[in-house]
Amino acid sequence: MSATELWRRSAARNAAEVRAGAVKAADVVESGWEGPARIWEADVHAVVHEDGPARAAGARAAGSGALAGVPVLVKDNLCTTDYPTTCGSRILAGWRSPYDATVIRRLREAGAVVAGKGNMDEFAMGSSTEFSCYGPTRNPYDLNRVPGGSSGGPAAAVAYGLVSLALGSDTGGSVRQPAAFCGVFGLKPTYGRLSRYGLVAFGSSLDQVGIFARHAGDIALAYSALAGPDRFDATTRLDPAPDVSGWAQGVKGLRFGWPQNLWKAGVASEVVEGLEQAASWLEKAGATRVTFDFLPGEYAVATYYLVATAEASSNLARFDGVRYGFRHPDTPDVRALYTRTRSAGFGPEVQRRFLLGTYALSAGYYDAYYLTAQKARTRIRREYQEAFARCDLMLMPAAPTTAFRLGEKTEDPLEMYLSDIFTIGANLAGIPGLTVPVGIGKGGLPLAVQLLGPEDGEGALLRAGRAVEVRGEIQRLEASHESEFAWPTRR
């Protein structure tokens, strides 16, 4: 394979060859920019901050760790010293963090290179990457469709080949839903397994940093490098993170839950076909299906849009024109400084959520909304605990549809919120979830499923994800003698 084709490989393979001295880190890092980015990036718009000299400096410092020389696109809400961190928002225009997020630090310590910053919905509030001050990202499988969101840039970049690994954040599905729309793997870890230090806070009790890759093994590799306690994040778990090195061990004896009442209505038939496909592959590989009914997702969505907006309205009070980024030019007094800066600096979706969260927390409404939502969260968490007494993981849709059209849901906030109906529960319960691509559907768009596990169930999720990946590869090989990742083609 010539140096210019290195982008096609897995992160694990490139890291092994960089360590062995067979290829140069700089060649691995640049191959994505010289190859696929020239074909795709102008139209897909996955990247919002890039910097050739910063990449070159990263490649020179790459060392010989587990991710030696592997380029990683990171979402624009993860603090990096070598690129701006703007959360897709005007209010942080041009801002640079004086420190690296813990996950960025661990990436660098493992030899990885930050390849740039990925596009996102403003402050991670959205499900389509259309609410970015830099304009939307498009889905590489169909440029008229969204990549999902809010981590749409990182997901799309992994799908078209710019990078083999990317980091996003997942507060209600912002890694798993775009991974599904773009046909890549996307892991939301157990709450407290990846440090949130340096991840710009949205909903602190829900936020987790997540990982995108084209292969289950690369997710395991990155997870092992990043997970674990951090003295700068008091919510990280103190015991060692789950060992995921057995990701290729197969699924013999594993029981997967099949909560089929959830997709009786309102779920696209293609999505159900993808679920059936994944289930039959898991059964062929030796897993057992356990059918049961589960709490409908509407309750999770309702709970989430109170808890998340309440936490956001509090967390984002810090953006007031004093310490970071943008300040309104006309500010006669402090009150005007706050109000004018925030009104001009935040986009409409973020403002809508502030109002909702402020309302839920305000005097007279706190018990009816916020407290009720907190109790509902406990109920939802129990539902998952009961389900995981009967199975090792649950098979679910990642989203009710495949990638939708640009503009299709921007006019109806509730409709957009409901596209997270299958992902939100995991954030409320603090459990891990993994999106697993199943193949390309009849309409040419990626099909994917979601696996949910109990707390610290990452190992089983990756084993099952790998089992589905292997069956997909066999099917592609039989169909076209093409066992590689199902790359998008221009159309």
Added chain:
Amino acid sequence: MSISREEVERIAELARLEIPEDRMERMRAELSAVLEFVATLNRLDLAGCEISTFAPADAPLREDEPDGRRLDPARATAGAPEAEDGFFLVPPIVENLEP
């Protein structure tokens, strides 16, 4: 549940946001629709459900020792819209009062 225009104005004030007149009615309608949707929670049986917390229950305090990392005022204020000598600059907060 429907929310009134006055309530939207009140919470906008609390959130330090200005809703322009031409967006007010739409914002009111959108918030009303979302609040109506979240009322589905009233159908959920919450008997015996207390509030969940997610921080580790046994989280120990760390040793209060410097670790060599330091954010000096110049770097801390470098990203601010207006700063001087390591301080953030803001408009006057307190009126000049006669002593």
